[in-house]
Amino acid sequence: NVQKTANAVIIGGGMIGCSLAYELALRGMKDIVVVEKEYLCSGATGRCGAGVRQQWGTETNAILARDSVKRFEQMNEELEYDMDIEFKQGGYLIVAYTEGEWTQFHKNVAVQKSLDIPVEMVTPEGAREIVPHLNIDGLFGATFCQTDGHANPFHVVDAYAKAARRLGVVFETYTEVTGIVAENGKVKTVETTRGNIDAPLVINAANYAAGKVCKMVDFDLPLYPQRHQALVTEPVEPTQGPMVISFSRRLYCQQTPHGSFIMGVGDPHEPKDFNINSSWDFLEDVSRQVLSVLPLLKNLRVVRQWSGLYDMSPDANPILDEVPDVQGMWVLAGFSGHGFMVGPQTSVLVAQKIMGEKCFMPIEKFGLDRFRRGELLLEPSVV
Ligand code: FAD
The missing domain is CATH 3.50.50.60 (FAD/NAD(P)-binding domain)
Structure with missing residues (x-):
């Protein structure tokens, strides 16, 4: 007891x-x-995807994330960890395929820069230099922060x-x-x-x-619970590329250090529910969305899918x-x-x-x- x-x-x-x-x-x-x-x-x-980004639109989230990055950087030593939290700062590239997003990104970057977050706005060509297989058709631009990254949860x-x-x-x-x-x-x-x-x-x-x-x-x-699904692919040669996010395509996608891609899409029609079953619809949805952003992933095989719950606040x-x-x-x-x-x-x-x-x-x-x-x-x- x-x-x-x-x-x-x-x-x-x-x-x-x-x-x-x-x-x-x-x-x-x-x-x-x-x-x-x-x-x-x-x-x-x-x-979770275990992504760590400082590129937020509200000062509150941006400060908590910025200062948490400093903690992740020192975490192995600070917590005297006998293994490795595997914090890798490969950056986050956040892409704007709509004018509305691009306008919002200008506002977000102003918030981030006022907090000394090292973010830059990049042209579609600049974005393609960071992620060579990015689809830049219809891309307005992107924001990039090299010190964003991910860790092993x-x-x-x-x-x-x-x-x-x-x-x-x-x-x-x-x-x-x-x-x-x-x-x-x-x-x-x-x-x-x-x-x-x-x-x-x-x-x-x-x-x-x-x-x-x-x-x-x-x-x-x-608060309400909301299912979010994710998948992991077979591994291919690692590229050390950044996490790619598109809000209008509801997508995040990142290659892990050993070569698998982890990705997920948010579903605006997901009910407020505790259900964490995996669905076929998700596989179709995420495939469609990811190929519109990263077409090179076309023939990659999915190894596993799963889901978890967000705790959504208003x-x-x-x-x-x-x-x-x-x-x-x-x-x-x-x-x-x-x-x-x-x-x-x-x-x-x-x-x-x-x-x-x-x-x-x-x-x-x-x-x-x-x-x-x-x-x-x-x-x-x-x-
Ligand atoms: P949890 O890890 O859920 O811990 C809560 C615990 O409470 C659980 O272990 C549960 O078993 C326990 N519990 C519940 N009820 C009881 C009870 N009655 N008695 C005892 N124990 C109880 N966040 C990021 O920052 N980056 C990402 O890239 C990211 N990607 C995500 C992708 C997916 C698919 C999902 C689902 C989430 C993602 N998140 C991400 C969100 C992130 O996972 C959560 O915000 C974070 O893990 C919350 O931590 P927590 O400790 O509050 O919750």
Whole structure:
């Protein structure tokens, strides 16, 4: 059975739960328990593209991503990892096939440059120099940032979990949270399939299930789950090329260091649902979209497809806040498909707030109150 009391219970053993456990323990919090219903990294983190880009349209996402890149660069050393998180900065090329996108990219680049993100606007020919097999018919231009890249999500979570364990954090896997008891406006007990834990601080890092967890204290989180599918191809000779993204074609595609291509498309008709079955429609859709951008991939064979869930927030920015009227109950969710890349600094920000330190950026921007006030941080650049 699980221990009966703790200072903090973190629900969810993905990128967010594990990095937050580390950041809290690093700042001196003792007696932290992470409760995960399956194994670490079994949720969206282990199913994600693991791309890391700083090219965002909102300052909030851009700052979290920019500062997280600095953390990924140092992560092996900082976390004293015995393997390699495989952070490779091959860049991101974001292509504009519509005039609307191109106009938006000018605005995005202004935001990024004001934050010293090393991004450049490139002509269609310039884009083709970066990705020689890119289709530039009808291309208005592209933006490119060389320090964007990707990492191995299993190793990143493993690195955080091992570092957290060394600082005393306990991980309870195959343990599901089934209820949360609040009393007199304060969180009190976390009920799990392996016993109850009393704790004054409970952190909901359950991603697509964050809404269900908040329901346990009668709070409606404005989030919904949405399936996103991906596939991997057979490996071919590696080119060290960048991640290619097209928002109008809903596509991201990247070659891994060993030569396989990983790609996915967003489906605007995907229902709000917990379904993670793979579909044939996806294979047809992604093939069509990727060949319109990277025609050279035509005869590549698909090795495997899978899917995972995004936790969609109304403005594609995360919610980092204490639940109203339930003191001690925090939520870190609503990452809307980019929680891996912003995870490192999101956890720093929340740990600073919880431990009463000065926050490196105003955490209030990510508050739940923004929806009531109608002051959304609308992110224009999501796949
Ligand atoms: P998760 O990794 O989902 O962790 C939450 C955990 O909570 C799960 O392990 C789950 O088992 C556990 N849990 C749920 N309910 C309970 C309960 N009741 N009790 C106990 N445990 C519970 N992000 C990027 O930054 N870059 C990308 O390129 C990218 N590509 C993506 C591609 C796909 C196909 C998908 C699906 C997502 C992608 N994302 C990407 C998004 C990214 O995966 C997530 O934003 C990020 O992993 C969120 O981390 P997390 O720790 O919040 O969630």
